[in-house]
Amino acid sequence: MTITAAGGRLVVDSLQKHYELDGTEVPVVKNVTFTIEPGTFYSLLGPSGCGKTTTLRCVAGLETSNGGEISLDGTTLSTATTHIPPNKRDIGMVFQNYAIWPHMSVFANAVFPLQVSGGKLPKNEARLRAMEALELVQLDHLAQRPATALSGGQQQRLALARALAHRPRLLLLDEPLSNLDAKLRDTMRNELRSLQQELGISALYVTHDQSEALSMSDRVAVMNQGRIVQEAAPRDLYNQPADRFVADFVGRVNMIEATLHDRDSAGDAIVEAFGTRMTTPCPGEIRRGEQVTVTYRPESVRWHEAAVDRPNVLPARVIRVEFLGEIVEYEAEVLNGDQSVGTLVARGAPLATPPEGEVIYLELTPQACRVIAA
Structure with a gap:
């Protein structure tokens, strides 16, 4: 396994996002600001509807922001008037439902993004990177198995391998463990954190599960009604809540x-x-x-x-x-x-x-x- 990842520095400054509903602007993300230092595991924690997934989707480029700025290692990804498409952001993403292609093998799932991306790799290089990513998540021996024959935990690993294959500077994870049973979720939580630390990749993790955020993260931002209400190290967040909402939501x-x-x-x-x-x-x-x-x-x-x-x-x-x-x-x-x-x-x-x-x-x-x- 020779994958290396240079963790990027993500800066989100005064991010705003609203949707149009019956001719009215409905704000979803309200002046959200945070920084992820290189190699840091950073979590957005909050209840459903607080704006955490929309924030992540804006970082990924899947949503167009209405204000503020997002940059990665000094390169501007989006402003109110600028939008770099997702495939040009040097970002890997793992979705909640894994988004595995059921008609492909494990290997084909891992290599496909490398074959169709903007910076299309030579066939041998793409194959090497895909196998390295599968080895990293211990699926290399199942490379030719149909993706539909994998267990839930293995599908989660495959989605992670696919996100890591092109060696991104930032890894985005949108509640990737929520579909797993409790015991497997605990196991995958530990594996995911160990893998992130081993690679030194920067990670932005979205969850409503406070135990996931506290156990995995270097920094946690609690969101409520579209805003970050407190950001801190996990232990400080738990022991020194800033207000009643944080105290009640976190444990x-x-x-x-x-x-x-x-x-x-x-x-x-x-x-x-x-x-x-x-x-x-x-x-x-x-x-x-x-x-x-x-x-x-x-x-x-x-x-x-x-x-x-x-x-x-x-x-x-x-x-x-x-x-x-x-x-x-x-x-x-x-x-x-x-x-x-x-x-x-x-x-x-x-x-x-x-x-x-x-x-x-x-x-x-x-x-x-x-x-x-x-």
């Missing part, structure tokens, strides 16, 4: 409505919630008396059989226990005296789970809390 989260009461000597906030006071780090621009939301991930909640002398320990009664395999999720109503003042969801190991109906004490470690302005 499970407890959202606790509270009021900023004061700050302690270390600058941390003292908030009033559940009829008591809790301590949590808090952005400096939030002032005393403001309504805030305290976010706390279920896996960070600790439980105790008896009260402990630590900050943010709340009595609670377990009202639901749900076995999920590798973890158990349980819901508890927080108590203020005999009154229920709210609920919290926690996750833990199956061997250490309180039974339903039991009164326990939940500890919300201050360092794991995150305050978001209302």
Whole structure:
């Protein structure tokens, strides 16, 4: 295997895209800006209809943008008045449905784009590149098999080989794992990330699955209603969401409505919630008396059989226990005296789970809390 790829630098600046609907412009992508550095795996994450696939299609040249600029290694691909066609953008793409040609063999699928592209290769060179790409995804021994005889995972590999055969500077992937079963999806996720790192190719990945984005990416941009609402490294995105939408969309989260009461000597906030006071780090621009939301991930909640002398320990009664395999999720109503003042969801190991109906004490470690302005 001798394939080499020079990762390109993609710059998307103030991208805009709208569609005409009954004579009215409907904006789909609204001033989206981001940069993918060479060799970086970058994901656009968001719910259906947020504009992430349209953004990718504009980068691919499959859609014509209405504003902004897209460039790859300094070469302009599109502006409001310029549009380089897809086959001249030095980009490879893997679609959600793979787009495998069913009447061709595995090899014919991989080599066909090289034979019909604008920079048509000599037959021997095209064959060599196609076989190198198939070897890369471990399909070279199936080169003569009909494409329809491949499994779902093998078809995904074939689509990837076809995209890599002409050695693009940028690889675009539009939810390529969504049609696979859960176990195969996990396997292919790891293989895809390892392959991208091995080749050093730049990748733009579109998904609505937060576990895919967090596990595979160097950077993740969360989109909502046509805009990027937060961009960060996966761990920072998960632990430090910028707003309620990001906190809620990226993983499970407890959202606790509270009021900023004061700050302690270390600058941390003292908030009033559940009829008591809790301590949590808090952005400096939030002032005393403001309504805030305290976010706390279920896996960070600790439980105790008896009260402990630590900050943010709340009595609670377990009202639901749900076995999920590798973890158990349980819901508890927080108590203020005999009154229920709210609920919290926690996750833990199956061997250490309180039974339903039991009164326990939940500890919300201050360092794991995150305050978001209302």
